[in-house]
Every structure is written in C-alpha cells, then in structure tokens.
Amino acid sequence: MRSSLLDKNAKGPDVIYGIAMDIGRIADRADLIQRHLLYGAVIYASGHLGKEPIRSQGHIHSISPSAQFSTPEVYEIWEGKCIVLMQETANKDPGRVFVIHASPGELIIVPPRWAHCTISALSGTPLVFGAWCIRDYGFEYEQIRSHHGLAFYPILNNNEITWRYNDHYKKTLLIEKTSQRYTGLGIKRDKPIYTQYTENQHAFDFVTKPQKYMDIWNNFIP
Numbered sequence: 001m002r003s004s005l006l007d008k009n010a011k012g013p014d015v016i017y018g019i020a021m022d023i024g025r026i027a028d029r030a031d032l033i034q035r036h037l038l039y040g041a042v043i044y045a046s047g048h049l050g051k052e053p054i055r056s057q058g059h060i061h062s063i064s065p066s067a068q069f070s071t072p073e074v075y076e077i078w079e080g081k082c083i084v085l086m087q088e089t090a091n092k093d094p095g096r097v098f099v100i101h102a103s104p105g106e107l108i109i110v111p112p113r114w115a116h117c118t119i120s121a122l123s124g125t126p127l128v129f130g131a132w133c134i135r136d137y138g139f140e141y142e143q144i145r146s147h148h149g150l151a152f153y154p155i156l157n158n159n160e161i162t163w164r165y166n167d168h169y170k171k172t173l174l175i176e177k178t179s180q181r182y183t184g185l186g187i188k189r190d191k192p193i194y195t196q197y198t199e200n201q202h203a204f205d206f207v208t209k210p211q212k213y214m215d216i217w218n219n220f221i222p
C-alpha cells in the first residue's frame with residue numbers, strides 16, 4: 001500500500017479492507033465455476049490514510065488464463081460512497097483519466113486493461129460493495145508502484161475530496177462524473193447484480209468473455 005500513497009509514512013487503520021471472495025447461493029456454485037464467474041463482497045474500513053481517504057493500492061487486471069485477456073469488474077455499491085479512479089494505462093501518458101462517483105444501488109464498471117483504485121469517499125462510514133469478476137483473476141502492480149500510484153491522489157478535507165496531480169505522469173485532464181447505467185452491456189435498471197445473474201446466467205458474460213465485447217471496451221466511457 002505505502003508505495004502508492006502520497007505520504008509513504010501515513011498512518012491509518014491496520015486493516016484497510018477485507019474481502020469475502022466466492023460468495024453466492026449453493027445452488028449456483030456449479031454454474032459459477034463452469035463459467036469462471038466469481039462474486040465477492042468487500043468492506044473498506046472507516047478512517048483515513050494520512051491526508052488520503054481509505055482506498056486500495058491500484059492495479060491492472062492481468063490476462064486471465066481462461067479469458068486470454070484482461071477482464072472487467074462490476075461493482076455494486078451497498079453502503080457508503082464509492083469513487084473509482086481509473087485511467088486507460090499506467091504508462092507515463094495515462095490516457096483518459098476518470099473519477100467515477102457512486103452511491104448505494106449504483107454500479108461502476110472497470111473495463112479490461114485499465115489501471116484503477118477504489119476509494120471510500122466518507123471517512124466516518126465504511127464502504128461496502130459487491131462485485132463480479134473472473135475466477136482466475138490476477139493483479140498487476142509493478143507499473144503503478146513505479147509511478148508512485150495512479151495519476152491523481154485523492155485528498156480528504158472535511159469529507160470533501162480534492163485531487164492532487166501525480167507528477168510521475170504526463171499532465172492530464174481529470175474527468176469527474178457519476179456512474180452511468182451501462183445499458184449497452186445489457187445491465188437492467190434497479191435490480192441487484194446477483195439477482196440479474198440468477199435470472200439470466202449469461203448476464204455477465206462480458207466479464208468472463210471480454211474479447212467478444214471489444215466494440216464496447218474501445219473508447220469506453222465509465
């Protein structure tokens with residue numbers, strides 16, 4: 001964590017986040033395994049990391065052996081306020097950089113190959129979310145750590161987040177927005193993502209077979 005923080009000596013909670021991986025109905029287990037789909041629940045501590053909010057380190061989803069490609073991830077916010085900072089690459093030129101805000105009931109989709117980190121926007125309230133990802137996931141950290149994090153650092157001030165540019169990257173515009181409804185990926189409105197899977201087991205094929213959706217990933221707007 002420290003190598004991606006603005007202040008490498010920042011103090012914060014001992015446990016920053018916890019993850020219950022591979023949860024779901026027992027009746028769905030065989031299907032989830034055969035389609036390489038994984039559902040997890042994640043909780044982020046309340047508090048802060050020095051001047052920064054509670055957040056993840058930042059990573060890129062590596063090429064999954066089953067998908068033969070980097071894979072996307074679908075978050076559904078349950079409690080707290082979530083911000084995902086995502087950028088097209090972790091190269092010196094990060095490409096487009098977005099900050100996406102979501103509240104309980106809203107979704108955020110991280111497309112394949114993008115570097116991203118998850119931020120809990122409220123210091124007094126834990127962030128809790130569910131997420132679909134591929135079972136044989138893997139994370140790449142090296143490039144992000146070598147740039148001391150992602151292209152911007154979130155700074156917490158009285159529960160307001162401001163953004164500080166990370167000068168290890170080429171200077172880039174930060175695009176800040178609320179999450180979209182992702183109807184282009186067949187996501188239904190106002191229905192929990194696990195229920196969407198139980199009603200249509202193919203609903204998250206775009207997570208496990210991302211190469212079939214390249215027209216969506218190219219020029220994706222989160």
Ligand SMILES: O=P(O)(O)OC[C@H]1O[C@](O)(CO)[C@@H](O)[C@@H]1O
Pocket residue numbers: 017019042055056057058059073117118131139
């Ligand atoms: O390894 P990192 O970058 O700290 O990120 C871990 C986070 O990534 C996630 O998989 C979401 O991208 C969360 O489940 C977890 O909180």
